[in-house]
Amino acid sequence: MAEAHAKNHDYHIIDPSPWPFTASVGALLMALGGVGWMQGLKGNEFGLLGIPLNNAWLFVVGLAVVLYTMFGWWSDTIKEGREGHHTRVVSLHLRYGMIMFIASEVMFFVAWFWAFFDASLFPGEVVQVARTEYTGGQWPPAGIEVLDPWHLPLYNTVILLLSGTTVTWAHHALLHNDRKGLVSGLVFTVALGVLFSFVQAYEYMHAPFAFADSIYGATFYMATGFHGFHVFIGTIFLLVCLIRAMKGDFTPKQHFGFEAAAWYWHFVDVVWLFLFATIYVWASAGATIATGH
Structure with a gap:
């Protein structure tokens, strides 16, 4: 009888889970x-239905439900991996x-790049309303002082490039079963991620333009702000990996959780290089650089 029910495939049929439902409710x-x-x-x-919703409370409740779902769902996934359910096929599908x-x-x-280039490459184009009204017929728009790309933005570029090397160091250490190197590499990567966020926050606080000042400010803050949010999420992702590594999780043959975090971090690095090259460097060519920023 036991042989009749023996598992003879590489797939994992998961137990009934509440997480898809709670995730949908939270969203x-x-x-x-x-x-x-x-x-x-x-x-x-x-x-809705006579209930006033013009405040932040419902959003906060939904966010709490989503965060709880993420914790519970990913905890179950980690548990399944420890129990040996992440076979070769399952691991491949997790990677897919x-x-x-990431795609x-x-x-x-x-x-966001599309919005930025649409406004910057055609500042004098007449559309439904005169675009010149928003740009002054030039880019950056008339009267806008831009950030010096070779100051704080360059610092953050160096910080992220260094973090890319430290997370790669941690990955190679893991593949060679070097637990000390794994933990050290992750500590440096998390620290650099936190440093990047602090530098960007300082840059925002001292920027010579605001979000609502112009289409330049709107496209700048949407692109760089969402990237900064992704750095924040990636830092938490790597911090969780660091905690797991310190507890003895991950082996040279089974470490998809860390690998996914490393892929995400490298993606964040590449996006920043495009942001730095276009929004900071290219868009500042010929523009008035704000002194002291």
Whole structure:
């Protein structure tokens, strides 16, 4: 009888899980709460079934549900890996999933680069409304002082490039079963990620233009701000890997959690290089550089 039920394939049939449902509920609450919150910031009324939603509470509740779902779902995935369910086929499919996720992130950033280049390459084009009204017929728009690309942005470029080398060091250490090198590499990578975020926050606080000042400010903050958010998420991702590594998780043959974090971090690095080369360096050519920034 036991032989009749023996597993003779490399696939893993998971147990019934509540996480897809809770994730959907959390996402719905975040969407409704986000709309209501933004409407409230504009002074508008927004509600559903007579319940006022023009505040941040529903969004916060939805975010809490999503974060709890992420913790529970990924904890289950880690447990399944420890129990030996991540076979060769399952591991391959996990990698495919991460690759598709990063591809979707690439297209997300393509949208912001598209917006930036559409405004910067054709500043005098007449569309539904005169674009010259927003740009002054030039890029950067008339009256805008830009950040010096060879100051804080260059520092952050060096920081991210260094973090790319330290996470690679950690990866190679893991492949050679060097636990000390793995932990050290992750510590340096997390520290560099935190340093990057602090430098960018300082840059934002001292930037000579605001989000609502011009289309330059809008495209600048949307592109660099979302990248900064991805650095924050990647830092947490690597911090979790560091905690797991210190607990003895990951082996040279089974370490997809760390590998996914490393892929994500390298993606963040590459996006920053494009941001630095275009939004900071190329867009500042011939522009007025703000002194002291």
